[in-house]
Amino acid sequence: MAVSQTNLAWTTLLDVGPSERGRRRLHDRLAHALRTAIRDDRLAEGAALPPSRALAEELGYSRWVVTEAYGQLIAEGYLSARVGSATRVSWTPDTSPDTAPPPRAPARPPIRYDLAPGLPDLRAFPRRRWADAVRAVTGSAVHYDLGLPDPTGHAALRTTVAQYLRRSRGADAHAASVSVSVCAGVTDGLVRTCRALRAEGIADVAVEDPGWGRLRDAATSAGLRVHPVPVDHDGLRVDDLARTPARAVIVGAAHQFPTGTVLSPARRARLVRWAREVDGFVIEDDYDAEFRYDHHPVAVMQGMDPSRVFLLGSVSKTLSPALGLGWLVAPAVMTPALRATNLVAAAPPVLDQLALATFIDRGWYDAHLRAARRRFRSRRDLLVRTLGAQVPEGRVASTAAGLHILLHLPDGADTRGAVKAAAAAGLRLADLDDYRAKRSAERGLVLGYGNISDTDIPPAVALLRQALRSTVPRPRPNAD
């Protein structure tokens, strides 16, 4: 009963399976089953397959189905056929152990409250208007817009962003003296900028200390040497900067991260003069600038000298980092060097670019910012009040703008231990130390309030208080 035995063997060996989604044809499914059997080493190299007529009979298919499947696998290199000889398996899978998956990270306790900085209010993302903008541009885009994208960004968004930056940020974004390009965000824009500087012979760049590590990393990845420069209550110390070999500096003038300092008027002028003296550049990260609570937003430094200042911005802190949309305003003289970096850095998807242009042009962005500013101001007040009552040993700073505050703690406070204890209790915090290039005795926590609801602030601060208390060694109770 060879036929029935073989029948049993082949139907068992080949899991042709039921029709998947009703779309795959029978010969495709047979080819898939044979391919899988070869890959899993159930059909070894050199093994002869039954003649197509025989296998067709055994499986109850027409012979055509089997010849099609064999032909497919011959084309793919899994089978080989010679005239007058059986069709044979011509492939051996690799069973060496390096196909093993890498070890997984251990599971972390769930985050109930997030006071780490960096996110806007994700619950307030204007979903309906964003979808409306995408639908409008998906219908109205010309065919050409769906072709190869302009690597510097779509002209419509570049024009809209230039207008927005002139109108709302006091930028000098006229097309003639500067180049306005679209990028995926501040990090992307910074990587392009640093590559362009490197190509122009600038090898050293200064960064603020403390500062955002990702900016340092982006500069390093572009091949630049990074020099940390301290920040004081007036912002970046330009005297210290002038003592480094840097010819470019990355600076958060509007609301430095994480200290929250606003660069003082004298320092702003001083910094641009420094750039002229060293024939260098200021790279202005317009971080958090849209949210200024005590005053009108300070205009960007870029306007003071568009031939010396790059301006980087994005919608990551105003709408959502998931949109991946930002801009880069650069001195026109840098246009060729920046263009050269486009080779390996694609522009964001065109429909998203057009959607953002529509979103801004219809006034929805301004309306969103106004509402967000009101919401964040009252949330900041609530957080500061709650901290004042619950964590009296802390001193709150960096409250004038942005989406985070700085909670200074007494020297010797175990902020690292507090962050750990808080995480174990479901509260995410950020240690000021994590943003420093050089050690300091100052202790503090960076508290972001963008993405926490007002009702969650009291319980989050209560957990923060507990975490701080738990890391202070309590005086021993007297025995009896």
Next chain:
Amino acid sequence: MAVSQTNLAWTTLLDVGPSERGRRRLHDRLAHALRTAIRDDRLAEGAALPPSRALAEELGYSRWVVTEAYGQLIAEGYLSARVGSATRVSWTPDTSPDTAPPPRAPARPPIRYDLAPGLPDLRAFPRRRWADAVRAVTGSAVHYDLGLPDPTGHAALRTTVAQYLRRSRGADAHAASVSVSVCAGVTDGLVRTCRALRAEGIADVAVEDPGWGRLRDAATSAGLRVHPVPVDHDGLRVDDLARTPARAVIVGAAHQFPTGTVLSPARRARLVRWAREVDGFVIEDDYDAEFRYDHHPVAVMQGMDPSRVFLLGSVSKTLSPALGLGWLVAPAVMTPALRATNLVAAAPPVLDQLALATFIDRGWYDAHLRAARRRFRSRRDLLVRTLGAQVPEGRVASTAAGLHILLHLPDGADTRGAVKAAAAAGLRLADLDDYRAKRSAERGLVLGYGNISDTDIPPAVALLRQALRSTVPRPRPNAD
């Protein structure tokens, strides 16, 4: 009449202008006008501004408007004020000539017909369904999805792409043995792959010759040395590859660009064995693979050895390059090195990723591909027929798959001249020579038919014929 003179001077100097969009407040507009006057050097450094009360009177504003505007510009570093002294301009704009814009490229004649390769049918982009998919996910995404994106891509799209690649491309895309990540397209995926290889100590990579220059450039930009390897009628010559120091090779197995060769079964097996022998990798660019007309699509090589083959793909040739969405399937052993490249390469926007997942999951992608395949097959037939009638000296090849064909021309044909003559007549063509690393006597044109309408093919081919004729020196007519 000093007051009236000054009044005239200040109202002339400061173009406060009408309310812009009705949103900007008066003090903002005054600050803007002052800032612009300083930047344009109409108010020189050191110049004293009128006392706020005087300027307010002259302009007819309340004094508060002027003190707000002065305060704003003091904060920005444009003005300085000392107690008991006038508010003075403290900034000088840079008037050096390096702010001049770079020279513009000369205007080109408009393109009426596009036979250059690289684009799908942009008129057939499924606008409505794409907008529906975006709307659906914009409404249904959880808040967390709008936060910091996973740099390897959203899990929903990674799962959907893995299923699609298993089902339609015969890939081995199980999460355990490989890492599936989302990227902005094939170039982006290749840059990441090359950086990861470089980090793992691989410094030499081979590419196909002729081939797509952008792939070479991407490898070079990642710091790899590039070795061109010839392609014959069976695809990449693995014997020649084995004589290079390369330990990785970028190959278009399904439809090589621009020759259109399908890598032969023997070569496929040979190539993967080569990778095992040199402890190296094959980087499979699954270019044009979805459009195969004479046979079912050949499964990817990646399935033959997922520990040795990277698989790169995108929707650029199936939907639109403007979407900026692609994938990278990599051996699990490369996961850490690939993760390290994420620092400076953001994932595509999350809503687009979710939209593509929905688009595939609802069966819309398969339906689009089926319709496109039918459309392209009949368009290819029309193009081949028209060329046969109009350009009999040409020999058509590379027709089995993809969105371009190769038109071989007699040795000595002036293809460069023909491309130029065609461009002057409004027809875009691509010279085979432009894709070569090494010179060759073979002459040919690469004709893309993805983005030309059927009705435009006859006039486009007529222009092509004229361009070819115009570059052949005509025999002189006898002088009667």
